[in-house]
Amino acid sequence: MKFKTEIDITINKFIGKKGILIPLLQNAQDIEGYLSKDLMSYVSEKTGIKLAHIYGVATFYTMFRLKPQGKHIIRVCKGTACHVSDANSIMKEVNKQLDLTNEEDTTKDGKFTVMSVACLGCCSLAPVIMVGDNTHGRLTPDSIGKILKKYE
Amino acid sequence: MSLVIKVGLASCGLAAGAGEVFAAIKTHIKKNKIDVEVKETACIGMCFAEPLVEISREDQKSIIYGEVTPENIGNIIDAFTKGKPVEENVIISNILKGSENKTYKKQKRIVLRNCGVIDPISIDDYLGNDGYTALEKSLKEMSRVDIISDIKNSGLRGRGGAGFPTGLKWLFAYNAQNDKKYIVCNADEGDPGAFMDRSVLEGDPHSVIEGMIIGAYAIGADEGYIYCRAEYPLAIKHLNIAIEQATEKGYLGNNIFGSDFNFELHIKEGAGAFVCGEETALMASIEGKRGMPTIRPPFPAQSGLWGKPTNINNVETFANIAWIILNGASEYAKYGTDKSKGTKVFALAGKIKNSGLIEVPMGMPLKEVIYGVGGGMKTEKPFKGVQLGGPSGGCLPSELLDTIVDYDSINKTGAIMGSGGMVVMDTSTCMVDIAKFFLNFTQNESCGKCTFCRVGTKRMLEILIKISDGDGKMEDLDTLEELAHNIIKGSLCGLGQTAPNPVLTTLKYYRDEYIAHIKDKKCPAGVCTSLLKYEVIEDKCIGCTVCAMKCPVNCISGERKQVHKIDQDACIKCGACYDACKFNAIKKG
Ligand SMILES: Cc1cc2nc3c(=O)[nH]c(=O)nc-3n(C[C@H](O)[C@H](O)[C@H](O)COP(=O)(O)O)c2cc1C
Ligand code: FES
Numbered sequence: 001m002k003f004k005t006e007i008d009i010t011i012n013k014f015i016g017k018k019g020i021l022i023p024l025l026q027n028a029q030d031i032e033g034y035l036s037k038d039l040m041s042y043v044s045e046k047t048g049i050k051l052a053h054i055y056g057v058a059t060f061y062t063m064f065r066l067k068p069q070g071k072h073i074i075r076v077c078k079g080t081a082c083h084v085s086d087a088n089s090i091m092k093e094v095n096k097q098l099d100l101t102n103e104e105d106t107t108k109d110g111k112f113t114v115m116s117v118a119c120l121g122c123c124s125l126a127p128v129i130m131v132g133d134n135t136h137g138r139l140t141p142d143s144i145g146k147i148l149k150k151y152e
Numbered sequence: 153m154s155l156v157i158k159v160g161l162a163s164c165g166l167a168a169g170a171g172e173v174f175a176a177i178k179t180h181i182k183k184n185k186i187d188v189e190v191k192e193t194a195c196i197g198m199c200f201a202e203p204l205v206e207i208s209r210e211d212q213k214s215i216i217y218g219e220v221t222p223e224n225i226g227n228i229i230d231a232f233t234k235g236k237p238v239e240e241n242v243i244i245s246n247i248l249k250g251s252e253n254k255t256y257k258k259q260k261r262i263v264l265r266n267c268g269v270i271d272p273i274s275i276d277d278y279l280g281n282d283g284y285t286a287l288e289k290s291l292k293e294m295s296r297v298d299i300i301s302d303i304k305n306s307g308l309r310g311r312g313g314a315g316f317p318t319g320l321k322w323l324f325a326y327n328a329q330n331d332k333k334y335i336v337c338n339a340d341e342g343d344p345g346a347f348m349d350r351s352v353l354e355g356d357p358h359s360v361i362e363g364m365i366i367g368a369y370a371i372g373a374d375e376g377y378i379y380c381r382a383e384y385p386l387a388i389k390h391l392n393i394a395i396e397q398a399t400e401k402g403y404l405g406n407n408i409f410g411s412d413f414n415f416e417l418h419i420k421e422g423a424g425a426f427v428c429g430e431e432t433a434l435m436a437s438i439e440g441k442r443g444m445p446t447i448r449p450p451f452p453a454q455s456g457l458w459g460k461p462t463n464i465n466n467v468e469t470f471a472n473i474a475w476i477i478l479n480g481a482s483e484y485a486k487y488g489t490d491k492s493k494g495t496k497v498f499a500l501a502g503k504i505k506n507s508g509l510i511e512v513p514m515g516m517p518l519k520e521v522i523y524g525v526g527g528g529m530k531t532e533k534p535f536k537g538v539q540l541g542g543p544s545g546g547c548l549p550s551e552l553l554d555t556i557v558d559y560d561s562i563n564k565t566g567a568i569m570g571s572g573g574m575v576v577m578d579t580s581t582c583m584v585d586i587a588k589f590f591l592n593f594t595q596n597e598s599c600g601k602c603t604f605c606r607v608g609t610k611r612m613l614e615i616l617i618k619i620s621d622g623d624g625k626m627e628d629l630d631t632l633e634e635l636a637h638n639i640i641k642g643s644l645c646g647l648g649q650t651a652p653n654p655v656l657t658t659l660k661y662y663r664d665e666y667i668a669h670i671k672d673k674k675c676p677a678g679v680c681t682s683l684l685k686y687e688v689i690e691d692k693c694i695g696c697t698v699c700a701m702k703c704p705v706n707c708i709s710g711e712r713k714q715v716h717k718i719d720q721d722a723c724i725k726c727g728a729c730y731d732a733c734k735f736n737a738i739k740k741g
Contacts, residue, residue: 018440018458022421026421053441064423121350122163123575125167
């Protein structure tokens with residue numbers, strides 16, 4: 001764990017309340033970037049929630065990452081509207097630009113993590129991607145390079 | 153003359169560059185010392201033309217401009233102030249002839265009454281439009297039973313998909329005996345291709361909160377949760393602001409409007425699981441567990457969150473409440489059909505011209521929704537189908553466009569009303585591919601509890617992949633149907649019970665297309681890559697060599713100025729040659 005003090009502050013904020021596990025893990029992930037084994041064991045130790053339960057929750061929800069993440073997360077929408085507007089070619093181009101092969105991966109320099117998601121709620125601007133908290137719409141494969149440059 | 157300029161800054165606007173336009177407006181008016189008030193608003197629903205900017209005069213005359221850019225906005229403002237408005241980029245106006253709003257007239261905006269009109273993060277704007285007066289009326293003039301019977305008489309049915317009568321649901325929760333009850337708003341909006349709830353939460357968060365407070369009072373709950381998916385950061389931000397404002401004004405907290413009613417509201421962010429939209433899974437998720445559905449009964453009204461009686465409704469359902477309390481149940485019931493009252497919000501997307509958000513009275517034929525309100529097809533290609541209800545719904549062909557929008561009529565076709573996503577498809581969409589797309593989705597999202605849902609969807613997906621790869625057999629279609637019916641029977645929750653719908657409806661209405669894949673080994677829409685064949689059209693090829701240079705596997709041969717040839721065995725069907733050829737000399741089929 002890199003940010004033990006921050007993690008301690010977060011855990012203390014939640015202790016004693018009900019239904020804390022998911023928001024606690026979300027906050028912890030925001031701080032550390034991902035949920036490492038050590039981090040989950042530490043949360044278990046501090047909160048008394050069983051490690052198996054924590055691991056079960058962490059693997060159930062797609063937002064939780066068990067591997068280190070890139071600095072910018074790129075979510076390529078593969079929802080229905082984007083799918084019929086050729087989201088596949090957008091995914092292909094993103095992977096090509098970043099030299100990635102899998103559907104879900106992080107670049108070697110640790111700058112970007114690419115993942116596909118099912119709908120970002122901007123379907124009328126399909127196809128859409130989200131980089132960090134910014135949504136970009138009405139894309140064509142040609143527009144990808146310019147967008148990614150903004151996040152170098 | 154004082155002017156107001158409103159910029160739509162919802163996610164859709166921002167994604168189209170409204171943030172830059174907003175900044176450009178601020179700079180422009182500062183630099184030129186123009187006397188205007190610049191306001192933020194959310195989504196008016198005409199997402200196809202984002203970024204949208206509305207300029208209005210004191211006398212209510214206004215123009216909404218679409219596809220505004222930081223470059224053209226200065227000119228638009230200057231011309232407007234000079235009384236000679238720019239006539240390009242006009243979307244709607246009550247000044248310029250010929251641009252009056254025709255599609256708006258066909259709509260009836262109850263849920264969307266404030267969306268794109270008010271500044272969503274200003275409680276004063278909401279109060280200025282009758283905000284929280286329904287709550288005041290409820291607390292001061294109505295008994296709990298009065299409220300419930302108003303909602304019951306309005307005929308409002310849950311907008312989350314299943315269409316359960318809201319008044320009845322409230323009555324169950326009211327009747328449950330317990331000193332602790334919860335009220336929950338389902339803002340998980342998992343249907344890919346739907347964005348009604350996002351727009352309402354971003355554009356008018358107070359209307360949802362007011363609906364929840366009234367509901368809480370009616371059933372006797374003192375604590376509530378809004379479960380919002382994490383993919384909607386702006387909605388969560390606006391909700392947080394709205395809750396803070398409502399608490400400050402005393403609409404949340406203790407002794408609301410001087411009564412003995414107390415209510416506390418929290419936001420829970422989802423963590424990415426479609427099944428968490430199902431009510432029992434959603435509650436498990438709020439409790440911090442894996443979002444697995446549980447068997448009903450007990451229904452949430454008896455035993456919900458932490459075992460306490462709980463009432464759960466969708467965002468749009470709650471957004472109707474204040475309007476009904478203020479305008480009366482019978483006013484609401486005036487709209488709609490016998491069994492489906494009021495209005496329904498739809499998110500139009502896909503190959504439709506006016507993609508965006510609309511609200512129409514129940515009972516409108518699909519044809520009118522798509523062509524009358526939605527403006528028809530966006531591309532030259534003809535209409536092929538409309539997908540309703542997302543992964544739980546189905547695709548309907550043009551023969552069924554006379555179907556009216558109401559729960560029972562749509563159910564009869566094999567699709568479902570769902571939450572209101574409507575994705576329009578043209579002939580460039582392959583229906584086998586669409587079935588495969590949805591099955592891939594549900595197969596991924598199945599929580600794994602029921603064997604039929606977990607394994608059955610996987611087997612169905614494998615068959616669909618086989619068909620789209622050209623390895624399908626006619627018997628496979630029977631196996632698909634058999635599996636589909638067993639999955640429906642053998643699943644505990646709505647996810648499994650409806651997962652086969654996209655396959656069943658495409659099999660029913662587009663069977664020819666499946667047969668073309670199986671017997672002719674052809675994908676008529678040209679989507680399924682394995683069945684595609686790229687060929688050089690000999691009379692058109694001038695031998696420029698561009699395709700050969702672009703081909704990643706070097707399977708195109710030919711001398712300069714000679715007709716080229718594609719080696720079919722080596723071709724990986726990537727389409728690079730097709731995209732690269734300037735002479736349309738490559739044919740895809
Ligand atoms: C797999 C699945 C996903 C669902 N997703 C949602 C959703 O995203 N939003 C929603 O409001 N209801 C969803 N529902 C329906 C809810 O279970 C529940 O019926 C609804 O929230 C009740 O609210 P209403 O009566 O106002 O419609 C889903 C149901 C199932 C089975
Ligand atoms: S389908 Fe891509 S944003 Fe909705």
